[in-house]
Amino acid sequence: MRPMEDRREEVGSRAPLVLAVSNLVIDSFPKPRAWNDSYRYLGLRQATNTVSTGSLNSSLGPYLVELMASWGTRIDLGPVLHHVGVGDYDIVVAKRVRPVGEVGTLERLAPSLDNFGLKPPRQAIEALDGELSDVARDLDISRSLGTGEVLGRRLASLATYFDLHPAILLVSLRRVYGLTLDVRFDGRLEAKHSGLSAGQAMLLSMVVRIAAAIRPGSLVLIDEPETGTHPDWQSSFIPMIKETLPPEAASHFFIASHSPFLVSDANDVLRADGSPLFEEVTSDVRGMSVEGILYRIFGTRVVGNSAVDADLTRVVTWISGREQGAQTPSDIIGAAIRLEGISSEETPTVNAILAELVRVRERPAS
Secondary structure: OOOOOOOOOOOOHHHOEEEEEOOOOOOOOOOOOOOOOOOOEEEEOOOOOOOOOOOOOHHHHHHHHHHHHOOOOOOOOOOHHHOOOOOOEEEEEOOOOOOOOOOHHHHHHHHHHHHHOOOOOHHHHHHHHHHOOOOOOHHHHOEEEOOOHHHHHHHHHHHHHOOOOOHHHHHHHHHOOOOEEEEEEEOOOOEEHHHHHHHHHHHHHHHHHHHHOOOOOOOOEEOOOOOOOHHHHHHHHHHHHHHHOHHHOOOEEEEEEOHOOOOOOOOOOOOOOOOOOOOOOOOOOOOOOOOHHHHHHHOOOOOHHHHHHHHHHHHHHHHHOOOOOOOHHHHHHHHHHHHHHHHOOOHHHHHHHHHHHHHHHHHOOO
């Protein structure tokens, strides 16, 4: 960390990075202690460091400000806000809790930076302490930050000057200067982020985390984004990400999911084959029924798949016991129609049974 006179950078000029995103309380993503400019953990696992999001309730405000610091108004959260059923938001400064004791902010700032693996010289810490103290005093007065755009621009300037990431400055404002940022929606005084349903909070938080941290060409790894969310939101997750991020944020997304609703709108689908390897699903899953995806992509036995088994049993039993010249019962015709609806090159057993049914039905009566 060092003061720089003129080191302003466009978002696109920084190196790509890996983002690890999860709403699970337990995940397998690495969670490094030190700041790493090529990797960020954006999960909710209980943290022993200051890099992770910590919790839904405490992370949304800071990430909204980081979004403004990194992207300004180039990223529009309107679609996701509308989708989760909230309107405009306002970031507010919660009651400032000043740490008790004789140790001043200057003495607390150095350990805070050390948590990120940063050990700047005393002079740089003093300069940064002066700037962040000014920010904290100004926030004490203003309280309401609107969308956080003004604070975001201010932190972006400090981040550039001190060669630090805005996220580090936001953590320092909370830990060293006692500032907590809350979010309220639709102008309602008590409508904080914690007042959202769990599904609303998870979906909104995940999109904001990604939007705030992403850089062009990033690799975004998302583990089970469907956790705690409504099926309608699951099916809209991928389109929502595409609609929220601008073209200049184009990146690579790799999503691990057990949700047929989410898979239903995916472009490229890989299926686990029982080993560490994956195989590509050649069929286009878009527009495929949920039952079809569960059966053909996940290989899962559910009510819909049990019905498939029942139809197959019904058809095979009729074929084996059919009398010459007997008419095909309506229930067999109905079963065949349903089986045809899920048949493909990936269902050879179903295809063989249907072909045999056609052959038997076409056999002339003796």
